[in-house]
Amino acid sequence: MTEFRKELPISIKYRNNECKKKDNLIEWVYRMTVKIKVENLTKIFGRNPKAVLKKLKSGESKEKIFRETGNTVGVNNVSFEVSEGEFFVIMGLSGSGKSTLIRCLNLLNIPSAGQIYVDGANIVQYNKKALGEFRQKKVAMVFQHFGLFTHRTIIGNVEYGPEIRGIPKEERREIAKKNLAAVGLEGWEDKYPNELSGGMRQRVGLARAFANDPDILLMDEPFSALDPLIRRDMQLEMLDIHAKLGKTIVFITHDVNEAFKLGDRVAVMKDGAIEQIGTPEEILTNPANEYIANFVQDVDKTKVLHAGNIMIKPGALISLKDGPKVAIKEMRNNGISSVFVVDNARKLQGIVTIDDAVKALKEQQKLQDILIKDYDTTTPDTYVQDLIQVASTTKYPIAVVDEQDKLLGIIVRVSVLSALT
């Protein structure tokens, strides 16, 4: 464990949300280019996929088709797009077809119907040679049980990709060494996979996938076989790698928390079909159906929801020009004991309590004199998780402001606490 920690300076430096913020900045730039486009993809396992396709089109259920024909419908009419540099997570329980789907993206499974475009080219129509080239250059895969070659050394595993591409021995050794160093496995080059722990083996899997410098990384439940502590480290590191290298990642998991932690967008699969695609917040705040609502029930919402999601419009707002009288009236009308004060440009100036306002009215003070400044502010993209501490100590609502200190909304303590449950 200790040697892993050493390897993780950057990931520890970035807290989870800081990574996310960085992504959001570049997000809209990347959104413009579609990297992977999947159209009406269907995969059927069995002897007679054509007949089954017809049955599927006529709306027969997966179970009925299996009973009648013995064919299994792995993926059923799935369409989605993944943008360049996006971290796209496909989530579903076992048997939902998520592994089948990801194997279609590099044609380890040949689709029964539908198209897959990568950079605009339809990979389903590739011949052997084009497919080989596509796999060598554009896409790499990381496996649940690592899929390491046990008869090869660690460096032998990492240099496999370059070796297949026909890169000369010296050069591919260099590439492999560099990639091993990047995942913190220097000095392990000549060991065999069985001499490594699970976490280290998956690092080798990652290094091996990166050795070909692919645009797209397909990850099939890469962390499911690891124990929880290592898994968390690897997740953070994955976010870190994604932020640094900006690769397009398609990531499979059955773990909702993992999906929401990592994904820019998440697709939820059930019975071979996609039930909902959206950002973690969208899915959490607006589940498409009962199934998804159930699925996301035990998600730790504070790690997904931002301040922007739970803030409310302030019931009352007063301006600096207003006197204590207006302040008292506003507070009485809205049944609150404090009110935020803004200037003409909605810039936050301070907060006034009802007691101070009453006193000020008696003593003929101006609003300016009773302005309290020690309230707490936050930005809309702060995670609710990070507001819990503040919410439990503050006397006033938390003000949500933008970069110009403009008031966007307020968060009352109760809404932070309700996000906890």
Next chain:
Amino acid sequence: MQDFPEFISFKCGIYIEVFVKWLLDNFMGFFDVLNEGVLMFLLKAEAFLLWLPWWCLVLLVFLLGWRFRNLRAGILYAFLLSLIGVFGLWQLTMSTLAIVLTSVVISLLLGIPVGILMSHHAKLEVVIKPILDAMQTMPSFVYLIPAIMFFGLGMVPAVFATVIYALPPVIRLTNLGIKNVPKEMVEASYSFGSSSWQTLLKVQLPQALPTIMTGINQTTMMALSMVVVASMIGAKGLGYEVLAGISRIEIARAFDAGLSIVILAVIIDRISQGIADKYKIPEQ
């Protein structure tokens, strides 16, 4: 008890006989060439083994035993091999060894590719499996006679019969070894854009090697066990010595030769298993 109704009668052996005769009439040239080729290999192997000074072979067995098992095993195997010389059966042993060696080489040349093909094509497996069962259970005398018809008496039909009997294990275990390569490992290979050949050579065969080595070991053992049967069609060697001993009720003679076969088997088995163990890939 009711007898099986006589009017439902069909004998398939007759068709095999016709087929054999047809082969003899039409393909004798082919069998002659095959005969020549195998015989040449056999004689070269035998000549080489007999040219080799006896202590050279003993030393080789010692070194192999030492390298692949341990020092004590090396000494033991060397001693056992010398014992054969002490029995006065060295030359016959070399003849036997030549037949075994030739049979094993042919079995591997045929068996490993067939095993690989079988692992890749499920339909082929369905066809080949019962044939393998037949090869292993059919009493060898049944095909010894056609073998004589094709190749005449002597060592070549012996090799032919031995190959039929010894071939199945290496086919089966090659097939098994390749099939047992973890699916993710094969997928990983393909996911990097490897061709089927690259996957076979760089991943599947190396992974299957320990199992294939076991197959080679089994094939060798089976070949050795055919020695006595092969001698019935005129293959000289230890088997012939056993046969002669039995037919003349010379217990001592038969026993010496029999013991030599056992010694040969033990040495070959232990050393080849030692080699197979060296190739074992540690489990995950």
